[in-house]
Amino acid sequence: MSHIAINKLYKTYPGNPPVKALEDIDLKVSPGELIALLGPSGCGKSTLLNLVAGFEKPSQGTLLVNGTEVQSPGPDRGVVFQEAALFPWLSVWENVIFGPKVQGMGRGEYEDRAHQMLKIVGLSDFKHHLPVQLSGGMRQRVGIARILTLGSRVLLMDEPFGALDAQTRLTMQELLLSVWQQLKPTIIFVTHDIDEAIFLASRIYVMSARPGRIQTSITVPLGRPRTVADTASETFSALKLQILNLIRH
Amino acid sequence: MATTSLNSLRRIVLGVIVPIIVLVVWQIVGSRQNMAGILPPPTQVLEGWHGWIFGSPGLGLNPYLGSWLSNVQYSSMRVAQGFFLAALIGVPLGLLIGWSRLIQQLFDPVIQSLRPIPITAWLPFSIAMFGIRDMGAIFLIFLGGFYAIVVNTTQGARDVERNLVRAALMMGASKRQLLYRVVLPAAMPSIFTGLRIGGVAVKSGLGYVLWDAYYVGRMDIVLADMASIGIMGFLTDRLIVFIEQKVLVWRILQSH
Numbered sequence: 258m259s260h261i262a263i264n265k266l267y268k269t270y271p272g273n274p275p276v277k278a279l280e281d282i283d284l285k286v287s288p289g290e291l292i293a294l295l296g297p298s299g300c301g302k303s304t305l306l307n308l309v310a311g312f313e314k315p316s317q318g319t320l321l322v323n324g325t326e327v328q329s330p331g332p333d334r335g336v337v338f339q340e341a342a343l344f345p346w347l348s349v350w351e352n353v354i355f356g357p358k359v360q361g362m363g364r365g366e367y368e369d370r371a372h373q374m375l376k377i378v379g380l381s382d383f384k385h386h387l388p389v390q391l392s393g394g395m396r397q398r399v400g401i402a403r404i405l406t407l408g409s410r411v412l413l414m415d416e417p418f419g420a421l422d423a424q425t426r427l428t429m430q431e432l433l434l435s436v437w438q439q440l441k442p443t444i445i446f447v448t449h450d451i452d453e454a455i456f457l458a459s460r461i462y463v464m465s466a467r468p469g470r471i472q473t474s475i476t477v478p479l480g481r482p483r484t485v486a487d488t489a490s491e492t493f494s495a496l497k498l499q500i501l502n503l504i505r506h
Numbered sequence: 507m508a509t510t511s512l513n514s515l516r517r518i519v520l521g522v523i524v525p526i527i528v529l530v531v532w533q534i535v536g537s538r539q540n541m542a543g544i545l546p547p548p549t550q551v552l553e554g555w556h557g558w559i560f561g562s563p564g565l566g567l568n569p570y571l572g573s574w575l576s577n578v579q580y581s582s583m584r585v586a587q588g589f590f591l592a593a594l595i596g597v598p599l600g601l602l603i604g605w606s607r608l609i610q611q612l613f614d615p616v617i618q619s620l621r622p623i624p625i626t627a628w629l630p631f632s633i634a635m636f637g638i639r640d641m642g643a644i645f646l647i648f649l650g651g652f653y654a655i656v657v658n659t660t661q662g663a664r665d666v667e668r669n670l671v672r673a674a675l676m677m678g679a680s681k682r683q684l685l686y687r688v689v690l691p692a693a694m695p696s697i698f699t700g701l702r703i704g705g706v707a708v709k710s711g712l713g714y715v716l717w718d719a720y721y722v723g724r725m726d727i728v729l730a731d732m733a734s735i736g737i738m739g740f741l742t743d744r745l746i747v748f749i750e751q752k753v754l755v756w757r758i759l760q761s762h
Contacts, residue, residue: 312672330675342669346691346756356677359687389760407677 259321260411260443261286261309266318268304268469277468278304282318284462284471288410289441293448293458297504301469302447306413309445310336322411332356335404337414341396343388349375349399350384356407367406374405377436394425401436412444418453427485430456438482451500455479456488463503473503546726554726555733570719570727578734584640585742588647592704596652597697600659605689610660621653651704658703662696663689695757698750705742 266282269275279301286292294302307313308320311330320327322334330336343352353375357367375381378398388396397417404412414433418426430453437444448454454461455477465472477496479487487493529548536547546554554570561571602609603617625646636642666689674688716735719727751758 310672310676312675330672332676332678334676336673336676338669338673340669342667342673344670344673344688344691345760346694346754355674355687359674359677359679359683387756387759389756403677 259285260288260290260323261445262319262321262324263305263309264319264321266305266308266320267316268301268308268313269316279308279315280468280470282469282471286443286445288443291437291444291446291457291459293446293454293461294464295448295451295454295461295500296464296469296472297449297466299469300464300466302464303415304469306336306415306445306447309411310334310413332360332407333409334411334413335407335409337397337400337404337412337417339416339419341388341393341400341417343396343399343403345388348385348387349380349391352388352399353403353406356403370408371402371406374402377405377439378402378432392425393421394429397421397429398432401433405436405440410442412442414444414446416447416449419448419450426453431485433457434483451497451504452488455493455496455500456483461500463500475500543723543725546729551726551729551733554724555730558727558730570724574734578738582738584643585647585738588644589651589705591644592648592651592655593701596655596700596704597659600656600697600700601663601685601689601693603656604660604663604693605685617653617656621657625650651701654704655697655700658696658700659693662693662700665696666692694754698746698754702743702746705746706739 261284263282263284266279266284267277268279269277282305284305294305296302304313308315309322309327311327311334327334344355347355350371353371354367357371372381375384378401380395380398380402383391383395388399391399400417418429421429433444434457446454446457458477461475461477463472463475464470475496478492479490532545533547533549535541536545536550555574557568557572558570559572559574561568563572599613603613604610628646628649632642632645636645670688670692671684674684679687716728716731719725719731
């Protein structure tokens with residue numbers, strides 16, 4: 258059974274004329290799969306992610322997660338936002354335990370897990386810092402730690418590393434891959450960066466704009482675990498060229 | 507080190523030049539015969555003020571002797587009550603107006619059409635309703651602070667970053683948790699702006715003495731009273747800023 262099943266999905270924003278953000282989207286993601294939605298800005302990839310997250314409602318079609326229709330946002334689908342969206346008045350630790358806390362869990366139920374997740378993202382020494390005292394990359398680490406603490410089995414990532422410098426971005430991609438290897442969540446990763454999509458995903462869905470459609474899906478022929486060396490391989494460059502040609506058309 | 511102390515010395519010197527000129531001109535103009543009973547010179551105001559503060563009451567016909575402290579206490583109490591009431595109602599109402607379309611449509615037209623009425627225009631209504639002493643004063647002080655607090659809080663609640671709300675919902679927050687765990691702290695900077703602006707509007711505190719002294723021709727007490735109001739207002743504002751800096755550490759770090 259697919260973890261996420263999207264069938265004939267449409268999203269139209271009312272207006273004159275109405276804006277067709279998404280048209281006829283079919284997408285199936287297996288449990289533990291890491292896929293990328295790749296496309297230019299305005300192709301609706303973030304809209305699609307917002308629909309899966311439950312922030313917006315589809316105009317037409319079905320959208321199932323774990324076999325049930327998505328009605329609203331919830332802790333089973335953790336979102337990592339472009340600008341981290343941490344609560345600036347809370348410390349790193351308080352940000353990470355926000356989810357379990359509002360759900361009324363007792364300390365004993367989440368504290369070990371939160372410590373462990375902060376360790377995985379390498380922020381154990383920054384628990385008492387405020388978000389504003391962290392770098393962009395560190396803020397995204399907190400964003401990842403908080404949805405891991407939440408226990409989400411689906412991670413929805415909306416260009417989370419887009420605003421980072423090249424070196425930090427690579428470190429974060431490696432971190433994400435190691436987290437994924439360890440915990441095997443299902444991940445939808447939205448990006449406009451071809452290299453990033455190839456390096457991370459098992460399968461890439463290339464989207465086109467106006468109306469937003471899925472143009473093609475491509476299986477990435479790289480093994481796991483992946484390292485930086487893979488980005489310099491011939492397979493990598495060949496695939497990149499193939500996608501570049503696709504997007505040009 | 508030497509330059510910083512030189513700079514602060516320079517700042518102090520520059521800051522007192524204009525007040526000194528004003529005081530000197532005031533002294534000269536106020537000492538003229540035709541100004542008697544209209545504009546007492548600073549020396550006379552200080553003298554009256556001194557008596558108002560330190561004089562021993564009950565000796566003689568001067569009702570202002572030694573009553574300054576109790577006047578200030580009495581006024582501060584009413585200011586505190588009115589202002590506290592304004593914050594107590596203004597902050598939650600502002601949050602709800604900014605947050606809920608329904609509440610906004612219910613309350614916004616009322617507030618926006620009452621807001622242009624100056625506080626002084628409420629005076630007759632307030633006297634008729636509440637009388638001249640406590641309740642009337644508290645009502646006017648409340649009104650003075652209320653609009654600024656409600657309007658700024660509304661703005662703050664409305665401007666909460668959309669992704670912060672989404673993040674909270676994604677983590678399982680309920681509507682109520684959203685309001686006090688996300689909207690309230692996110693609106694806090696605007697709430698403090700409202701409290702400070704509201705605090706300025708509130709300073710009708712020592713007002714009773716002001717009018718009383720005016721009616722019996724004690725212009726020195728009128729001016730001393732105005733100066734007292736100014737000083738009290740300044741101290742109140744410093745107090746709010748002090749609390750703000752304690753509460754909004756995250757915000758202050760952000761702007762550096």
